[in-house]
Amino acid sequence: MSVKIKRMNAVIGVLLSVSASVFAFPATASEWGCEVLLCAASSNPSWRGVAYCHPPMKRLITEMKKPDFDWPTCPAAGTGSPGFERYAACPKGYQVGRRQDRNGFGREQNLCIRTVNMCQGRTHGLYNSDRQQGCIQTVSISRPLKSEPYFFDIKNETSGQTERHWFELHK
Template sequence: MKYLLASMLSVTVASFLISPSKADDWGCEVLLCAAASNPSWHDVPACHPPMEKLISAMKRPGFSWPTCPEGGAGKPGYEKYAECPAGWTPTTGDDGRGQGFSREQSQCARKVTTCKGGRSSYGFSSRGRTETTADGITRVFSRNNACAFTEFRQRPRRSDPYYFDIKDDATDRSNRFWFNLQK
C-alpha cells in the first residue's frame, strides 16, 4: 500500500514538474509532498526539488509561504512541542527555581501529594525547596510540606512540527498531516 501511495504521489508531483508551471503550482507541489506520510516526502525523489526550494526560500528575507488554493490550504501550522504525557499539563518555562521565564509552554507539570491519611509532613522549613531526580524531573515542594510538591519536566519536541489541515469534501472533516523540513 505504501508503495502504491508513493508511486501515485511521484506521478502527481512529476506532472507538476514536467508541465509548464504557474505561480501557484509550487504551493501545490509543497502541499502534496508535505502531506505524504508513508513514506514521507524525504523518500519520494520527485518531492526533493520543491521541498528543497522551499527550505532555501525560507532563509531569505521577506519569505512568503507558497499556497495551494486548489488544495484548500494556505500557510501550514507549527507546533514545536508534542502533548505532555498522561497526567501532566503543559506549562510555561518557569519551573519555580527562578531560572528565567518563558511564555512558551516548554514544560510539563503535575501536582503530587504523597501524604498518608491526609496528614501533612513538615519535615523541613525551607520554603520553595527543589530537587531534581535522576531522570530530569524537578520537584518544587509546597511551602513547608515535605509530601506535597509540583513536578516539572521538559515537554517532548515533535519530530514533525509543521502541519497542514486538509478538508475531506466527502466527509466534511479535516485531516491533519504532520511533516518536517529537515533535509
C-alpha cells in the same frame, strides 16, 4: 485495503487532480505551492522517500531561511500556509506548564508539570499542616518536541471530512 490506505489514496487523488489542473497552465508561483502541499501530505512514505519531492521541499527549506520568506500556497486546493505546533502532548500524569523568565512572566508552554507528595509512603507519625505542605512539590520536565511539527488541514472531497497531515522539514 485498510481504511488508512483508502483515506490516503483519496487525499492523493484530490491533490493530484489539483496539481494536474495547476500544471496544465504555464508555471506559476502556485505550482511550487501545490508541489509542496502534495509532498507534505505524503505520509507512507514521507516526502523524503519520494524522489519527485526532494527539489521542491529542499527549495522550501532554503527559502524559509530568508527574511522575506512567504510560504508558497496552493489556492486550487483551498489551503494556505501550514499550521505549526512545536510541542507534543505531555506524558500521562503531567499537564502543560511554562517556564517563567526572571521578571516572573511566563514564556511559551515548554514544560510538563505535576504535583507530587514527596512524603507519601513515609509513616513517621502525625504531621502538622506545615510539614505536610513541605511534602508537596511541583516536578517539571521539558515538554517533548513533535517530530513532525508542521501540518496541513486538507478537506477530503469524498468524505467531506478535514484531515490533518503532519510533516517535518529537517534537512
